[in-house]
Amino acid sequence: MQVAIDGPASAGKSTVAKIVANKLSFVYIDTGAMYRACTLIARDHDLEYGNEKGILAAIDEDGIKLEPGEKGQKVIVAGKDVSLEIRTPEITAHVSEVSALPGVRAKMVDLQRQLAGSTNVIMDGRDIGTTVLPKADVKIFLVASARSRAERRMLDWQEKGIEAKQSLEEIEADISKRDYLDSHREISPLKKADDAIEIDSTHMTIDQVVDAILTEIKKKQ
Numbered sequence: 001m002q003v004a005i006d007g008p009a010s011a012g013k014s015t016v017a018k019i020v021a022n023k024l025s026f027v028y029i030d031t032g033a034m035y036r037a038c039t040l041i042a043r044d045h046d047l048e049y050g051n052e053k054g055i056l057a058a059i060d061e062d063g064i065k066l067e068p069g070e071k072g073q074k075v076i077v078a079g080k081d082v083s084l085e086i087r088t089p090e091i092t093a094h095v096s097e098v099s100a101l102p103g104v105r106a107k108m109v110d111l112q113r114q115l116a117g118s119t120n121v122i123m124d125g126r127d128i129g130t131t132v133l134p135k136a137d138v139k140i141f142l143v144a145s146a147r148s149r150a151e152r153r154m155l156d157w158q159e160k161g162i163e164a165k166q167s168l169e170e171i172e173a174d175i176s177k178r179d180y181l182d183s184h185r186e187i188s189p190l191k192k193a194d195d196a197i198e199i200d201s202t203h204m205t206i207d208q209v210v211d212a213i214l215t216e217i218k219k220k221q
């Protein structure tokens with residue numbers, strides 16, 4: 001069984017995907033983390049974020065691996081756990097530029113399909129239902145208003161003890177900018193697959209979203 005969860009930034013995809021994966025003992029794959037790892041590699045090799053050739057060579061040199069971790073999935077670059085480093089504002093600000101490079105996408109999509117293999121998998125991203133796993137059994141398109149996504153992001157930082165250096169308005173503007181870039185790139189832009197079920201989580205709790213997804217999966221089991 002393959003479950004694809006796509007949607008804009010900070011819609012809660014990874015939170016609900018992890019819970020669903022745990023409940024059903026499915027493998028969880030966070031594809032955003034892979035594009036973040038590519039962005040980190042570009043930075044660490046002092047490459048311009050648009051330097052496709054350089055970034056592809058650096059990815060080959062360092063290698064990106066996903067390993068199961070206590071909190072879901074660990075991202076390993078050049079043998080080092082970079083799971084936290086890929087979430088910094090600096091990487092977040094540049095990831096849409098790196099993820100728009102066709103060669104980088106081709107490499108990551110290959111890796112994602114290999115990782116999915118023939119196991120029960122739940123994968124979250126932007127193009128899973130449209131491109132990576134077009135034959136996924138269940139496709140969810142998870143959306144929420146930009147304001148509520150910004151509020152959740154801020155709450156998340158507070159809970160983790162991270163000092164918010166931006167106002168709510170600034171966080172919302174950053175989220176909207178990333179959505180715009182991800183939806184308007186040439187190759188596999190963020191888009192609802194024709195056969196995806198849209199869930200608007202603006203006024204839903206995490207548990208309600210999880211239940212809605214589990215209901216869709218049960219229909220196909």
Ligand code: C5P
Pocket residue numbers: 009010031032033035036095096097099100124125126127128178182
């Ligand atoms: O999901 P997350 O916000 O961590 O994704 C970071 C970025 O990676 C997105 O803004 C997007 O540019 C890129 N991405 C993508 N395709 C995916 C997953 C993420 O282009 N399947």
